[in-house]
Amino acid sequence: MATATYDEMLGKGIKPDRYACTTRLVGELQLGDKDKAFRLQEEMVAKDHNARDLISYNVCIDGLCKVGDLEGAIEFQRKIYRDGLVPDHVTYTTVIRAYLEKGRFKMAKVLYQEMLRKKLSPSVITYFVLIHGHAKVGRLQQAFQYSGEMGKRDVRPNVMTCNALLHGICKAGEIDEAYRYFRKMEEDGIRPNKYSYTMLINKNSDLGKWEEVVELYREIEPDAYTRWALFKHLDKDHASREVEFLEKILRS
Numbered sequence: 001m002a003t004a005t006y007d008e009m010l011g012k013g014i015k016p017d018r019y020a021c022t023t024r025l026v027g028e029l030q031l032g033d034k035d036k037a038f039r040l041q042e043e044m045v046a047k048d049h050n051a052r053d054l055i056s057y058n059v060c061i062d063g064l065c066k067v068g069d070l071e072g073a074i075e076f077q078r079k080i081y082r083d084g085l086v087p088d089h090v091t092y093t094t095v096i097r098a099y100l101e102k103g104r105f106k107m108a109k110v111l112y113q114e115m116l117r118k119k120l121s122p123s124v125i126t127y128f129v130l131i132h133g134h135a136k137v138g139r140l141q142q143a144f145q146y147s148g149e150m151g152k153r154d155v156r157p158n159v160m161t162c163n164a165l166l167h168g169i170c171k172a173g174e175i176d177e178a179y180r181y182f183r184k185m186e187e188d189g190i191r192p193n194k195y196s197y198t199m200l201i202n203k204n205s206d207l208g209k210w211e212e213v214v215e216l217y218r219e220i221e222p223d224a225y226t227r228w229a230l231f232k233h234l235d236k237d238h239a240s241r242e243v244e245f246l247e248k249i250l251r252s
Contacts, residue, residue, distance in 0.1 A: 024040060038060065053085070054080065054085050054086075054087075054088060054091070057076060057077075057079070057080050057083075057085065057087075057091070058088075058090050058091055058094065060076055061073045061076050061077060061091060061094050061095065062094050064076060065094055065095060065097070065098035066098075068102075070095070070098055070099065070102065070104075073094075073095050073098065074095065077091060077095060087118075087120075088120065089115065089120050089121060089122055089123050089125075089126055092111055092112075092114070092115045092120065092122075092126070093122075093123070093125055093126045093129055095111055096108045096111050096112060096126070096129055096130065096133075097129045097133065099111065100129065100130070100133030100134070101133070103137070105133075105134070105139070105142070108130070108133065112126075112130065121153070121155075122149075122153065122155065123155070124150075124155055124156070124157070124158055124160075124161060127146055127147070127149070127150050127155060127157075127161055128158075128160050128161045128164055130143075130146040131143045131146050131147055131161055131164040131165055132164035132167075134146070134168070135164050135165055135167060135168025135169075135171075136164075136167060136168060136171070138168070138171065138172060139168075140165075140168050140169065140172060143164070143165055143168055144165070147161065147165060157188075157190065158190065159185075159190055159191065159192065159193050159196070162181075162185045162190050162192075162196070163193070163195055163196055163199070165181060166178060166181055166182065166185075166196060166199055166200075167199055169181055170199045170200065170202065170203040173203070175200075175203055175204065175207060175209075178199075178200060178203060179200070182196065182200060194220050194221070194222075194223065194226065197216050197217075197219060197220045197226070198225055198226045198229050200212075200216050201213055201216050201217060201226060201229045201230055202229035202232075204216065205229055205230060205232065213230060217230060
């Protein structure tokens with residue numbers, strides 16, 4: 001549909017704007033046809049439909065990352081300079097995320113350090129990507145290092161960056177440390193959200209700490225995921241002592 005509309009615009013002599021061109025590129029990349037997307041971009045520039053800009057570059061880099069072509073994404077990043085443009089924090093964050101998802105932590109760090117050398121300011125999203133990418137696979141030391149970097153660079157953490165760390169702590173089974181970090185969030189003025197509570201509920205359920213589970217459960221409006229975290233370990237026939245205990249507490 002999008003392709004037909006785009007072609008119809010050209011047929012009527014209507015010059016596509018940047019939004020139309022970028023939308024078409026995104027469509028081709030989502031279909032997995034990166035070669036066609038890049039040919040299309042070259043045609044757009046050649047016909048002066050839309051000069052290549054940083055937004056279209058970032059779209060292509062994101063598309064390459066999503067299809068797993070990291071080397072192609074890096075090459076496209078280099079081309080940005082050759083076109084007289086400068087990559088921004090979005091460009092770098094996109095590629096850093098892709099490297100982390102592939103477990104290539106060294107390359108992610110290289111790109112982060114390159115950002116700093118080029119005087120680009122990492123955003124809170126950049127730090128979320130770095131913290132989450134390390135914390136979820138148990139690399140808590142590195143995750144906390146990037147969290148510390150935020151403070152040094154006056155980037156205020158938000159509930160997303162904090163939840164990324166909290167998730168890693170819970171996954172490591174450090175429930176006491178998770179509670180300490182949970183309290184620190186509140187002390188720092190970052191209000192834990194439903195996901196923060198659900199992670200603690202989930203880990204306490206794993207450990208069979210039902211009193212703590214109920215206390216946390218009562219502090220929020222539970223959703224389906226929260227309920228799953230609460231009941232996932234209980235017997236399907238709801239005949240276990242834990243279920244009887246929980247039902248009694250929740251009705252009280």
